[in-house]
Amino acid sequence: MSGAPEALAATFAPGARVKVRRAAPPGHLRTPWYIRGQVGEVERLCGAFANPEELAYNRPGVPRQPLYRVRFRQRELWPDYRGAAQDTIEIEIYQHWLEPAP
């Protein structure tokens, strides 16, 4: 081992407001396009997992990335959403795609 931590520390607690980075790097990504740039709330921390963006290219994917489930309001995602106001969507997002939101 090089001394690098195997898993990064989680920086967001359940309930924290977070914004998904609006980025378009090349490669294998697990952050759907429609959620980038959106603001939601951390529902839970799922644990730390090898980074799939690295695994896809046969690299070890360490340090492992904290993975969160983040909850979004449908009406904020889609301005013309035709469901109920309380409808939500929850998505798994890795920590390096999240930044604090006011």
Next chain:
Amino acid sequence: MTADSHRHAHDHPTRADDDDRLTHWQAMEIALRELLIAKGIITADDVRGAVEAMDARSPAQGARVVARAWSDPAYKARLLADGTAAVSELGIDMATTRLLVVENRPGLHNLIVCTLCSCYPRMLLGLPPDWYKSRAYRSRAVREPRAVLREFGTTLADGVELRVHDSTADMRYLVLPERPAGTEGWSEDRLAALVSRDSMIGVTRPSA
């Protein structure tokens, strides 16, 4: 049947075979498989056995889990707290993925989709249906989920929260439907027979 006996008086279009030419990735799969077998790393029977095991998994596994949770409140609590551990009690191994069980209740309905590909709890439900992998389902389940549910015959009241789970990474999801009314005292086997694959994806609700 000989070619002659198939001679018709009428013309009709023939349906194309779906394996009459290989895609790039099909050819790559065959090449890799043949190499692994030629080098003695795996055998043809290993591959056949793995396909057979994959095909043998069915929604009956998931239905067994749901019926147990309906029958045993302590099991249900364990299932919601740690799905992976709770299904292993019933001999179901989630391999490298983790299971999250989401519970339907009055005022909350859950729906599962994987917008990126076709992540699916195969250990519990077997192979996903074709529609689950379709672009139409994957895009519409997040964009207009109530319209999608209506097409499956499921109409949610306005007061119910619809929560869509986009299964994009390392978790796998199973919907725990509400136990239908009128099933008091039923055995787990009888309850399990009510639990369909679609109700565990969240596009329908079971009824007795």
